Amino acid sequence: MTACAVLSLLGSMVGLSVLGAVGEEQPAVPVGFATTLSAKRVPARFLPWIERAGRLCKEVSAPLVAAQIAAESNWVPTAVSPANAQGLSQFIPGTWATWGVDAGGGDGSSEPDGVANPFTPSDAIMTQARYDCWLADKVKKMNIGGDLTRLMLAAYNAGPEAVEKFRGIPPYPETQAYVERIVASLVNYTGDDPAERGSTFGDRVVANARKWLGTPYSWGGGGPEGPSRGLAQGSATVGFDCASLAQYAVYQASGGRTVLPRVSQLQVTVGKAVPRDEIRPGDVIGFALNGSYDHIGIYIGNGEFIHAPKTGDVVKISRIDDPFYARKPQKVRRFQ
Structure with missing residues (x-):
């Protein structure tokens, strides 16, 4: 059993909100921080x-x-x-x-x-x-x-x-x-993505996740209202893990009406199940990396998803056809 699975089980047993983290070993290069400027707080x-x-x-x-x-x-x-x-x-x-x-x-x-x-x-x-x-x-x-x-x-x-x-x-x-x-x-200072003001729920989910590109991965950190310090190896880092990023994006896109479970293993059991070939922007996609659905991301279109991969990495964009992810069992959920 992986450390993530142990923590998820512990969270179920004692009623605590713990993370749906990921133990992936695949090296990847961050795409960097969001680049659209908001003028709201700039003189x-x-x-x-x-x-x-x-x-x-x-x-x-x-x-x-x-x-x-x-x-x-x-x-x-x-x-x-x-x-x-x-x-x-x-x-x-x-x-x-x-x-x-x-x-x-x-x-x-x-x-x-x-x-x-x-x-x-x-x-x-x-x-x-x-x-x-x-x-x-x-x-x-x-x-x-x-x-x-x-x-x-x-x-x-x-x-x-x-x-x-x-x-x-x-x-x-x-x-x-x-x-x-x-x-x-x-x-x-990150600008409101035009998609955030778009007419579809999925556009708003994607835009809210994109705001945090480049934010550090924090094991156990983050929640519906934004990044926070995590647990254990994440205790010194303000950021998100994979499940809290999805939780934040869906919560914000719904105006606070939809709160996903805290762990990825539960996030793939709620909402509407969607066939993999019908995935669309804003859908949440879960990956069974270590025997359970221990990683989750948000599909953004063009074969890409945004996620918080692992300790030492940052919120980034990856491709769902990357061999590391493509060969893993997947579940797609839609929340509106």
Whole structure:
């Protein structure tokens, strides 16, 4: 019996909500964080620059730039830290001297004013994105493995040398908290997918799941209202496991009217059974990876599903015809 099955059985016996986790061993590459920007929490005067910064390289999205600024300075252009980190993006003078760019005028105009100033929002935002892109490329060349975006954020906070030294996110509480805080707040800056406002329930299920692309897998974490710290190996991570991501997406899409069971083994027993060849976006698909339906995802169309795979990974998109999944027993359920 797998650890997941043991926990599911324990949850049934003692009446606790526990996770429907997965013990898959298949290596996979995360597709990255959601990239559509929401303007809801971005100050209007910074919005054009955030959007522009998010186009500099594929590794750095506009929501990521916004979430990072919120963590660095809470949107205060004149911020100065005790370590003399300056401006929206909190550059220390030595780093700014190397990377600072003159992107726009201090009066908010789009024309450069001849001075690269960390206290000028346009300069800070574009320098931040430029530096992030460079860090992402540098970290990629380290061949460390793991989520590139999270490693890039760690390099921004602790320096790329620390990431290389520890072959991952350094064991510094400040850096680990910094990365986790930005990942957890990304949803605040992720735009409303047009599908979320669509006419079908399935579209809304998919859109609510997509908001959390790139969010860490947390064993036992998450629920109808969003990510949370998990259990055991997930206790230090804010995120979702496979079952809680499905639970969240269906709950939010239904306006709180439909609450799925907490574990995947039960999620595949509720709702309407659907033949595999009639699957459509928003349907939940369960996989029997280890003898029980111990993994679950949300079909998004074009042969793809979104899911939270395993510890160390992130919410991502995979293909249902991937040999690892295609050869496993599957069940499809529809909830509206």
